[in-house]
Amino acid sequence: MTTREVVQRVLPLLERLSPRTLDKARLLQYLSARASVDWGMLTFEGEEVADGDRTLLFRDRVSHELRRVRYPDCLPAGLEADVLAEYKRLAMGRPLTTMPPRLFDFFFRAGYCDGCRYDAAGSRQICRECHFAGRPLNFAPR
Numbered sequence: 001m002t003t004r005e006v007v008q009r010v011l012p013l014l015e016r017l018s019p020r021t022l023d024k025a026r027l028l029q030y031l032s033a034r035a036s037v038d039w040g041m042l043t044f045e046g047e048e049v050a051d052g053d054r055t056l057l058f059r060d061r062v063s064h065e066l067r068r069v070r071y072p073d074c075l076p077a078g079l080e081a082d083v084l085a086e087y088k089r090l091a092m093g094r095p096l097t098t099m100p101p102r103l104f105d106f107f108f109r110a111g112y113c114d115g116c117r118y119d120a121a122g123s124r125q126i127c128r129e130c131h132f133a134g135r136p137l138n139f140a141p142r
Helices: 003-017 021-038 080-092 101-108 121-133
Strands: 042-050 053-060 066-070
Touching (some): 003 021, 003 080, 021 053, 021 066, 021 080, 042 066, 080 101, 101 121
Antiparallel strands (some): 042 053
């Protein structure tokens, strides 16, 4: 799996969170560093705060190089864990997993699910396909 392939897979997530290229780049860098901690490639060393900007410090386990990563302004408060989980799901190319439900609702509940005729107990499998796709796949207005 190449870096380019990973970026292509996670791009829809980045685009949903910010239209600005700079924010997308910071978000990608941040999520990549956080995921690399979980995958054992980096260690989290702490954070610095200056002029209201948070910078997180990560150390490469092999080179021992310290990397500074600015916390992305476009990351919604309270959804960091869900965004990170979705990033890892997309980056790893896990097709038989679903987008975290809270994140799916954040992106699509008001604009799609609340007005979809399949948003009912008897149509859970149809809704589940949307969660696997990570986007409204079976949207049908009421």
